[in-house]
Amino acid sequence: MVIRLTRFVPLAVLLLFVGAVAWRLAVPRDDRVPSKLEGQPLPAFALPAALPARPGLASSDLAQGQPRLVNIFASWCVPCIAEAPILMALKRQGVPIDAIAIRDRPEAVAAFLARHGDPFERIGADRDSRVQIALGSSGVPETFVVDGAGIIRAQHIGPIAAADIPGLMRALEAAR
Amino acid sequence: MNLNPTTSVRVERSQDTPSSADIPRLHQLVKFILSVRRRRRSKGSGRTVLVVSAFLLLATPALADSHLPAARWANSQLPDARQEAAARALMEEIRCLVCQGQSIADSDAELAGDMRAVVRTRIAAGERPEAVRGWLVERYGAWVSYRPPVEPLSWPLWAAPLALLGLAAWLVRKRLVRRR
Numbered sequence: 001m002v003i004r005l006t007r008f009v010p011l012a013v014l015l016l017f018v019g020a021v022a023w024r025l026a027v028p029r030d031d032r033v034p035s036k037l038e039g040q041p042l043p044a045f046a047l048p049a050a051l052p053a054r055p056g057l058a059s060s061d062l063a064q065g066q067p068r069l070v071n072i073f074a075s076w077c078v079p080c081i082a083e084a085p086i087l088m089a090l091k092r093q094g095v096p097i098d099a100i101a102i103r104d105r106p107e108a109v110a111a112f113l114a115r116h117g118d119p120f121e122r123i124g125a126d127r128d129s130r131v132q133i134a135l136g137s138s139g140v141p142e143t144f145v146v147d148g149a150g151i152i153r154a155q156h157i158g159p160i161a162a163a164d165i166p167g168l169m170r171a172l173e174a175a176r
Numbered sequence: 177m178n179l180n181p182t183t184s185v186r187v188e189r190s191q192d193t194p195s196s197a198d199i200p201r202l203h204q205l206v207k208f209i210l211s212v213r214r215r216r217r218s219k220g221s222g223r224t225v226l227v228v229s230a231f232l233l234l235a236t237p238a239l240a241d242s243h244l245p246a247a248r249w250a251n252s253q254l255p256d257a258r259q260e261a262a263a264r265a266l267m268e269e270i271r272c273l274v275c276q277g278q279s280i281a282d283s284d285a286e287l288a289g290d291m292r293a294v295v296r297t298r299i300a301a302g303e304r305p306e307a308v309r310g311w312l313v314e315r316y317g318a319w320v321s322y323r324p325p326v327e328p329l330s331w332p333l334w335a336a337p338l339a340l341l342g343l344a345a346w347l348v349r350k351r352l353v354r355r356r
Contacts, residue, residue, distance in 0.1 A: 033273055036317050076242045103242035103286060128247035129290035136315030138273035139287070 032157045035136030035144075042150050043134040047124025050101040050109050057098050057124030063150030067175035069095055069168070070144040071120070072132060074102040075112035077140040083159035084116035090165065091119035095172060098122040102132055102140050143168070147175035241286050249296035250289030256300070263296045266305040269322040270295065270312060279322065 037043070046058035055061075062068055071087060073080040091097055099120040101109050109123065126132055135144065138157075145154035145168065154171040156164060254260040267281035274285035280292050291312075298308045312320050324330045 031276055033316055033319065036313075036315055074242060103244045103290075105244070127244060128250075128293055129287055130294060132287075133291060133294055133312075133315070138316065 033138040034157065035138075035152070035155050037136045037152050038155055040152060042146060042152060043131075045124075045131045045134060047100065047126055047131055050099075050104060050123040050125035051106055051113075054120070055122045057100060057122045059150060061122055062098065062146045063148065065148040066096060067145060067147045067153070067172045069097045069172070070146055071097055071099045072102060072135075072137050072140055072142040072144075073099055074140045075104050075108040077102075079159040080112075080141045081116055083141055083161075084119075086160045086162060086165065087119040088117040089162075090160075090168070093169075095169075096121055098124075100124045100126050100131060102126050102129055145171045145175055246286070246289045247293035249293040249300075251292075254296055254300050259299050260296075262305050263292075263299045266299070266308060267292055267295055270309070271320050271322060273316065273320070 042059045042062055044059050046060075047056045049056035057070075062070065069090065087097060097119050099122070101123055104125065104127075106125075109125075113120075124131070135152075137144075137155075141159050143156040143160060144152055145156075147153050153175040154168075156168065160168065254263060264281065268279050270280045270291065272278045272280050272283035272285055272288040272291070274287050275283050278288070280288040280295070295308055298311070299305060309321055309323075318325055324333055326334060
């Protein structure tokens with residue numbers, strides 16, 4: 001009896017393996033790394049201006065009583081181009097948006113904004129990703145919802161699609 | 177056993193050289209191979225491969241890197257050897273956020289370089305490595321560290337080596353007894 005059952009062990013192992021493979025094919029691994037700072041106050045930072053004619057961004061600018069979006073972007077980031085029109089649409093709806101430009105040069109940022117639209121009120125230059133790391137952000141583009149007290153209320157990883165607007169508006173409303 | 181070299185050579189030759197009947201077949205094969213190569217070349221597949229690889233060389237990946245130089249402490253060692261060793265040991269155990277199977281010490285990603293700079297700067301400022309690790313875990317979760325914390329969720333992980341040793345001992349128990 002025991003011998004007969006052990007005969008099926010290889011088959012069981014094979015089925016387990018096939019099952020695991022089929023499961024991962026059906027449900028791909030989510031390799032996004034969400035920031036653990038959601039619900040926490042922003043870490044203190046003060047970034048210099050990314051553009052000569054635009055103020056830089058400090059954590060104190062983000063605690064002004066109104067919820068704001070902080071967009072983490074870069075002129076060399078291709079998905080950032082995809083979300084640029086969506087950010088413009090959010091701006092037209094009256095959403096205040098600030099930005100952190102990662103590893104970027106002023107002239108490259110200016111060219112990017114001239115080409116793809118400029119929805120930002122303040123743009124901080126994070127030349128060595130230090131503030132990005134302090135925020136728990138793991139790439140570009142990412143967008144944080146920060147409430148009027150400077151507390152991170154939500155994080156969106158990757159480019160914002162048109163379908164993400166209602167969720168973001170709800171998060172902004174909840175942060176009020 | 178055949179100690180006579182001449183006979184053995186003769187025997188081999190008679191077996192290995194193709195007989196006159198085989199020669200047309202061989203000839204056909206060579207002709208076939210040549211014709212296949214000619215056909216492939218005439219379709220220009222070699223040129224296509226060349227053009228495609230040229231375009232691939234020119235293409236930039238979708239998640240391109242910036243063209244800014246690496247951060248100050250990304251690729252240079254701290255002057256204090258003991259601090260550098262501590263930073264190095266920690267970097268080996270911090271996971272890169274971009275290429276998620278590598279440590280930031282191994283990864284060429286720009287963000288990994290910037291994380292190395294953060295680690296070195298903090299350690300140079302006198303912070304203890306475990307505090308720097310804690311600072312990163314606070315932001316990215318225990319995921320970012322290759323040294324998992326001992327907590328109820330990770331107990332099976334820590335118990336696994338012992339369980340495997342126990343299983344192995346159980347599997348070889350008969351052999352151990354027989355040898356005595």
